[in-house]
Amino acid sequence: MESQKVRVGIVGAGKVGISLAFTLKQKGFSVTCISSRSADSLERAKAYLGQDVSLTERNEETVERADVIGITTQDTYIRDVAEGLAQRFQSLSGKIFFHTSGAHSSSLLAPLKERGASVGSLHPLQTFPDVDAAIRGMRKAYVFVEGDEEARGVLLKLGKNLGKRVYEIEGEKKILYHLSAVLVCNLLCAILYSAERILEEIDLPLEPFFPLIETTLSNVKRKGALPSLTGPIVRGDTKTVELHIEALKGKALEREVYRTLSLVALEMAKQRCSIDEERIEEMRELLR
Structure with missing residues (x-):
């Protein structure tokens, strides 16, 4: 697949859709059209993609103008978009569709496959808080793809360029x-938020803890999570853990977070x- 000869269309002008279109355009792909029901989203897409990419509220126009079509809507709407397009086209032979959900397989696009299209999914493993961050993060992302044979071949090449x-x-x-992505990204934010709430009581910001966070991540990257674990659990320091639990009285949510994650750390220590x-059982009893 030569990038200059493949016409790419995007359904959905959100953070993922715009960043995908922008990056592929920068890599020499012909991004022909992007569609969205939101006029504001299309206006934002225009600011990033320029005048040579058609903007439309009609998803079927994107399909007509492209060979490879990415459905980048929220997960909830992917199946609806697929069914809507399948109703508008008698045949989609020669077209390749993919969605960008991390949780779902290409089976969501079954209505399009029934019309003769090849289908797959492509997910950049990155967090996208806004379009600019999405574009920067895309270049560092590992990209995961699956689908039928034809779609998979095309998506592997797209992924290498993204x-x-x-x-x-x-x-x-x-x-x-x-699920693993949620644990290391979304729930990491939840853990840091829990720490922020506790730090508010002693008028400290989270900032002084950033070097500790960064060093921990560096250790995990270099050695793995299991050998990188330090702290009172892995030392069997029941007295400190007991003091932590005492300090969390009246903070039911933070106490539950601490208790549950400490049980995971205890399994790592084991x-x-x-x-x-004997110390493991003593610690487990303390954390119940």
Whole structure:
């Protein structure tokens, strides 16, 4: 697939859609059309993509103008978009459709496959708080693809042009992949928010903890999570853990976060054989 000869269309002018279109355009792909029901979103897309990309409120126009069509809407609407397009076209033979959900397989696009299209999914493993951050982050992202044979071949090439590296993944296993992404990204933010709430009581910001966070992530990147664990749990320091739990009285949510994650850390300590069984049971009882 030569990038200059493939016409790419995008359904959905949100952060993911605009950043995909922008990056592919920068890589020499012919991005022909982007569609959205939101006039504001289309205006924002125009600011990033320029005059040579058609903007439309009609998804079928995007399909007509492109060979490869990315459906970048929120997960909730992917199936509806697919069904709507399948109703408007008798045949979609020769077209390749993909969606950008991290949690769902290309089976969401079954109505389009029934019309003769090839289908797949492409997910950049990155967090996209806004369009500018999405464009910057896309270049560093690992991209995961799956789908039927024809779609997979095209998406592997798109992925190589979008991000740092591309991986194939089995469609039925995507939910576990997405769950892992939520744990390391979304729920990491929740943990840091919990720390912020506690720090408010002693008038401290989160900023002094950034070097600690960065060093921890660097250690995990270099050695893995298990050998990087430090702190009172892995040392078997029940007295400190007891003081932590005491300090969390009246903070039910933070206490539950601490208790649950400490039980995970305790399992890690057990795997590392850093404390004996008696201390493990003592710690487990304390955390119940």
